[in-house]
Amino acid sequence: MATVEAFPQRQSGQSERPYRTPPHNLDAEQALLGAILINNDAFDRVSDFLRSEHFVEEIHRRIFEIAGSMIRAGKLATPITLKTFLGEHDLGGVTVPQYLARLATEATTVINAYDYGRSIYDLAMRRELISIGEDVVNVAYDAPVDSSPRDQIEEAERRLYQIAETGRYDGGFQRFSDALKIAVDMAARAYEREGSLSGIATGLSDLDRYMGGLQASDLVILAGRPGMGKTALATNIAFNIARTYQSRTRADGVVETADGGVVGFFSLEMSAEQLATRIIAEQSGVASYKIRRGDITENDFRRVADAVTEMQQIPFYIDQTGGVSIAQVAARARRLKRQKGLDMLVVDYLQLMTGSKARAENRVQELTEITTGLKALAKELNIPILACSQLSRQVEQRDDKRPQLSDLRESGSIEQDADVVLFVFREEYYLKNKEPRPGTEEHIAWMAQMESAHGRAEVIIGKQRHGPTGTIELQFDAEVTRFSTLAREDTIAEIR
Numbered sequence: 058m059a060t061v062e063a064f065p066q067r068q069s070g071q072s073e074r075p076y077r078t079p080p081h082n083l084d085a086e087q088a089l090l091g092a093i094l095i096n097n098d099a100f101d102r103v104s105d106f107l108r109s110e111h112f113v114e115e116i117h118r119r120i121f122e123i124a125g126s127m128i129r130a131g132k133l134a135t136p137i138t139l140k141t142f143l144g145e146h147d148l149g150g151v152t153v154p155q156y157l158a159r160l161a162t163e164a165t166t167v168i169n170a171y172d173y174g175r176s177i178y179d180l181a182m183r184r185e186l187i188s189i190g191e192d193v194v195n196v197a198y199d200a201p202v203d204s205s206p207r208d209q210i211e212e213a214e215r216r217l218y219q220i221a222e223t224g225r226y227d228g229g230f231q232r233f234s235d236a237l238k239i240a241v242d243m244a245a246r247a248y249e250r251e252g253s254l255s256g257i258a259t260g261l262s263d264l265d266r267y268m269g270g271l272q273a274s275d276l277v278i279l280a281g282r283p284g285m286g287k288t289a290l291a292t293n294i295a296f297n298i299a300r301t302y303q304s305r306t307r308a309d310g311v312v313e314t315a316d317g318g319v320v321g322f323f324s325l326e327m328s329a330e331q332l333a334t335r336i337i338a339e340q341s342g343v344a345s346y347k348i349r350r351g352d353i354t355e356n357d358f359r360r361v362a363d364a365v366t367e368m369q370q371i372p373f374y375i376d377q378t379g380g381v382s383i384a385q386v387a388a389r390a391r392r393l394k395r396q397k398g399l400d401m402l403v404v405d406y407l408q409l410m411t412g413s414k415a416r417a418e419n420r421v422q423e424l425t426e427i428t429t430g431l432k433a434l435a436k437e438l439n440i441p442i443l444a445c446s447q448l449s450r451q452v453e454q455r456d457d458k459r460p461q462l463s464d465l466r467e468s469g470s471i472e473q474d475a476d477v478v479l480f481v482f483r484e485e486y487y488l489k490n491k492e493p494r495p496g497t498e499e500h501i502a503w504m505a506q507m508e509s510a511h512g513r514a515e516v517i518i519g520k521q522r523h524g525p526t527g528t529i530e531l532q533f534d535a536e537v538t539r540f541s542t543l544a545r546e547d548t549i550a551e552i553r
Contacts, residue, residue, distance in 0.1 A: 078182045081113040082176060089173040090120050091164025094136055094157065100128050103174030109182035116146050116156070136161050145223050189213060206265040214388045238452075255399060257318050257441065260297025262542050263529045267518060268477065271298075271401060271441035275522075276432040277406075278471055280446040280460065281481035282453070286443045286514060287325070287417040288405050289335070289538035290481055294443065295320045295403045296336050303398075318400025319372040321393050323386060325409035328379040341538040372397065382411045383430035394438055402438075404431065405444035407471070425470035432474045446471060448480075458487050462519050478520040483533060485511055514540060 074548035092099040109122040123142045124134040132138065135230075136157035152161075193213050199210070256270025271277060271294075281287040298503045301317030324332050338345035343357045353361065374393060386404065393399050404410065412423035412430075428444075435442040448464045460480040465471045472478060488507050494500060514533040518526045532541045 079113075079185070079187055080180050082180055083114065085173045085176045085180075086114065086117045087160055087549075088164060089170060089177065090117060091160040092170045092173070093121075093124055094134065094139070094161040095164050097124075097128050097134055100125060100134075107174045108179055111178055113180075113184070116143075116148065116153075118144055119146075120157070120160075122347045128450075173209060175316070182220055183314075186217075189216050189222060211385055211388045214392065215384060220434060236445055253330060255370070257298055258301065258316075260301070261531065261540065262407045267529060268521065268524055271443070272476070272523070273439045273441060274436045275441045275476040276428070276435050276474055277441060277443045277477040277479065278446050278465075278475040279443055279479045279481065280448050280465060280471075282448050282460070284486050285481040285483055286533060286535075286538065286540070287481045289339075289533075290516070290540050291403050291405055291443055291445050291531050292322075292332065292335055292538075293339065293540045295322055295338070295401065296371075296373065298401055299371045300368075302372050312398075314398070314400050319393075319398040320374065320400055320401045320403065321390060322373065322375045322403045322405070323381065324350075324375055324377050324405055325381065326377055327377070329375045332375060332377075335538055336368065337361055337364055338537040342367065342537055344536045345538065350404075373394035380409060380411055383427045386410070387430065387434050390434060390438060394440075399438060402434075402440060402442045404442065404444040406447065408447050421448065428470045428474040432476075458484070459515070459517065460519070472520065476522045477518070480515075480517040480519055482515045482517060483513070485513065491501075515541075 060198050089099070089103065104125060107121075109118040110124070112118045112121060120139065120143070122140055122182050127134040127138065140154045140157055143157075146154050163547065193209065196204070196209055197206075200206075211356055222306055237406065243394055256268065256514075258265050258270050259268075267352040279287050298318045299320040302314065302319060303316040304312050305315040306312050322332070327335075334345050334348055337343075338348060341357075341360040345352055347353050347357065348361060374397065376389060381389075390399060390402055407424070407427060412426040431442050431444055446465060452458055452460055452464050459482050462472050463480060466480075488503065512533055512535075514531045516529045516531060518524075518528070520526065530543055532543050533539070534541070
C-alpha cells in the first residue's frame with residue numbers, strides 16, 4: 058500500500074530533528090486499519106495480541122479502539138459508521154471522513170492482517186524497550202534518597218517481563234491434537250525416567266507413589282505447626298532433587314534436564330549458613346548442633362568433609378533475603394531460570410512474604426495476592442513451586458492434633474490456589490509434652506505410645522488436583538532433621 062500523505066508536518070520536520078526517531082511503520086498501521094475497515098474479520102486475526110496503545114499515531118489508536126468496540130458489540134465498522142465517533146483531528150488538510158475513505162480504498166487484502174499486526178506489535182515493544190532504557194538512565198542519574206540500585210534493577214526486570222508477557226501473539230487456543238502430543242510426550246518421559254514418574258522425584262518413594270513426583274506448574278503447599286519439621290521436609294526434598302540432577306543435550310543443541318533438577322530456595326526465616334548446616338547434618342549424619350559447636354570427632358569431621366565435597370557441585374541456589382515481596386520472588390526466579398536454569402522453587406515460608414504496598418493493610422488480601430502470584434509464576438516458568446505455610450493455633454485446641462484444610466492460616470486462597478496441600482504431623486512432638494507421673498498406669502501406657510511414635514512422621518495429603526488424598530508414614534531422625542522412607546511395606550495408608 059502506498060503511503061498516505063496524511064501527516065505532512067511530521068514528515069517534513071523529521072529530518073531536522075537532532076535525535077533518532079523511535080521505530081515505527083505508518084504504512085503497516087494504515088494497511089491494517091484499512092483491511093479492518095473493508096472486512097471486519099481482519100480484526101479477529103489481531104485482537105488477541107494487538108492493543109490500541111501499540112499504534113504510534115493517536116488517530117490510528119482511536120480508529121482501532123472504536124472499530125474494536127463496534128465489532129465486539131456485533132456492529133459493522135466502516136468509514137461511514139466510524140466517522141461520527143472520531144471527532145476532529147489535525148491531519149494536514151485531510152478531514153477524518155476523507156482519511157477513513159483513503160484507508161479503506163488503498164487497503165491490502167485481509168490475508169495480510171496478521172503480518173501487519175505482528176509488525177506493529179514488535180515495533181511497539183521496541184519503543185517500550187527504548188522507554189525502559191531511558192528511565193533506567195534517568196533514575197540512575199537522579200535517584201530518590203530511599204531508592205537503592207537493587208530496587209531499580211528489580212523494577213527494570215519487572216517492566217521487561219511485563220512487556221514480554223503482555224499481549225503475546227503466540228497464545229490463544231491450540232488444537233486438541235497438540236495437547237494430546239504434549240500429554241503423550243510427558244508419559245514417554247515418565248516411562249524413561251527412573252521410578253517412572255511424570256514429575257520430579259522427591260527422593261521419598263512412598264510420597265512419589267502417591268503424587269507421581271512434583272508436577273510442572275503446580276503450587277504445592279507444605280503446612281504444619283511449629284516443630285513439626287516442615288522446613289526440614291522442604292529442605293530434604295529440595296536437596297534430593299538437586300543432588301540427582303542430570304542434563305542432556307537435544308539434537309538442536311539445547312541443554313535440558315534429564316533427571317532431578319536445578320533448585321532455587323528462598324529461605325526467609327533461616328540464613329544460608331543455617332540452611333547449609335542443616336543439609337550438611339542430614340547428608341553426613343552428624344547432628345547440626347555438634348557441627349555448630351565444633352563438638353565432633355575426627356571421624357565426624359571426615360564425614361562432614363566428604364558430604365561437603367559431594368554437595369559443592371550440585372545446582373542448589375539459596376536466597377536468604379528476609380521479607381521479600383511476591384514481585385521480587387518472581388523477578389529473581391525468572392533471572393535464575395534465565396542464567397542457570399530452574400526446575401523447582403521452594404519458599405520458606407508464605408507468611409514471611411509481603412505483597413504490594415497497596416494491600417499491606419489487609420493481610421488476607423495480601424496473602425491472596427501472594428498465593429495467586431506464586432501459582433501464576435509456577436505456570437509461567439512451568440516448574441513446581443513448594444511453599445511452606447504455618448497453621449493456625451486452632452489445631453492445638455483439638456484432641457486429635459492432625460491438621461485439616463480449615464487450619465490453613467489467614468486466607469482461604471491458600472487452599473484455593475494450591476494444586477497440592479501437604480500437612481506434616483509428628484505425634485511424638487505432642488506426646489512429649491503430656492508425660493504422666495512416672496510409676497502410674499498412665500505412664501506405662503504413655504511410654505508404649507512414645508515407643509510407637511518415636512522417629513515417625515506423617516505426611517497427610519489433604520488436597521491433590523490430579524491424584525488421591527491419603528496419609529504417608531515417614532521415618533524422621535530429629536537429630537539430623539532428616540526424613541526418609543520407612544523400611545516397611547505397609548506404610549501407605551488406604552486411599553480415601
